Amino acid sequence: MEDQITRLTSRLVVPFIQVYGIYIILHGHLSPGGGFSGGAIFGASLVLMALAFNLSAGVKQISHQSASLMESGGALGYALVGLIALLWGGNYLANRAASFPLGRAGELFSGGAIPVITVFVGMKVASTMVTLFYNLIEGEAKVGDPEKPGA
Amino acid sequence: MTEALNVMLLLFLIVCAVCVARIRDMLSAVILFASFGLIMAIIWQQLSAPDVAMVEAAIGTGVTTLLLVAAISKTRRTE
Numbered sequence: 001m002e003d004q005i006t007r008l009t010s011r012l013v014v015p016f017i018q019v020y021g022i023y024i025i026l027h028g029h030l031s032p033g034g035g036f037s038g039g040a041i042f043g044a045s046l047v048l049m050a051l052a053f054n055l056s057a058g059v060k061q062i063s064h065q066s067a068s069l070m071e072s073g074g075a076l077g078y079a080l081v082g083l084i085a086l087l088w089g090g091n092y093l094a095n096r097a098a099s100f101p102l103g104r105a106g107e108l109f110s111g112g113a114i115p116v117i118t119v120f121v122g123m124k125v126a127s128t129m130v131t132l133f134y135n136l137i138e139g140e141a142k143v144g145d146p147e148k149p150g151a
Numbered sequence: 152m153t154e155a156l157n158v159m160l161l162l163f164l165i166v167c168a169v170c171v172a173r174i175r176d177m178l179s180a181v182i183l184f185a186s187f188g189l190i191m192a193i194i195w196q197q198l199s200a201p202d203v204a205m206v207e208a209a210i211g212t213g214v215t216t217l218l219l220v221a222a223i224s225k226t227r228r229t230e
Contacts, residue, residue, distance in 0.1 A: 024205065032201040040209040047217050129214055136221050 003052075010052035017045035021126070028118035029111040035121025042122065043129025050130075055137060064138070067130040074124025081113050081120070093117075157197055164190045175230050181219045188212035 021042030028034035050058020062070075082093040090098030093113070100112030109115070167187040174180050188211030195204035 033205050034202065037202055037205040037209065040206055040214065044209050044213040044217075047214060051217060133214075133217065133221070136218060136225075 006052045010048050014045050014049055017048070018042055021045065021122075025118060025122035026108070026115070028122075029114045030106065030108070035118040036125050038118075039122035039125025040129065043126035046126065046130050047133045050133065050137075059134075062127075062130055064131070064134045067127045067134065070123055070127035071131055074120045074122075074127065077120035077123070078117055081116055085113065153197070157194070160190055160194050160197070164194065177223050177228050177230065178220070181216055181223065184219070185212050185216040188215065 021038045021040075024031075024033035024038030024041060025035060026038075028038065046058065046062060049061055085094040085098035085100070086092050088098040088100075095112040095114065096102060098113075102112050103110030105111075164187065167183055167190060171180050171183045171187060174183065188207060191211060192204045192208040195201075195207055
């Protein structure tokens, strides 16, 4: 796929898509959107990069193995935030009862644990998009080999 | 004004859906499905569900199309 128009357009557009995705993730507790929407947009930008150039350019951005690691890390971070709430004396994933600092409503740094959770969800969704695409394009779906997800 | 826009969008949505089901060329079907997703995103926005519209535009139009095109490049193009 050696198309000049596709390459130039995606090179111009990809930074804006990524900034928009990060904006939606970070404002997940204030405005429409959140971890899933922003993560989907961010992951789509990475997939677009790999599709418009070639697979090695995409792998240079984020490799298959690090995408798999980020995918697991997102789920792990989500669980850890819940466990921190448990440690600080609330229920699992409790917010105010576990005395997370809430801040003033409507500001960017407010909402206690919600922005942190949103960031982890966005990480997980974005890397899931990339992992799906790599699995399909490389054509070696590792069914029944969970030990080496990115080998 | 908004009703006229909604009716036009819904008509286009139905036309897209019927064409996706009836067309024989897989690549054309995928492109039509992407336009279906785009119209659907605008309709979600009209129904005041902006976050669903965002997800539909990113996944229904973007990632699904990419994955289906990748699947076509691995298999046959005609039905």
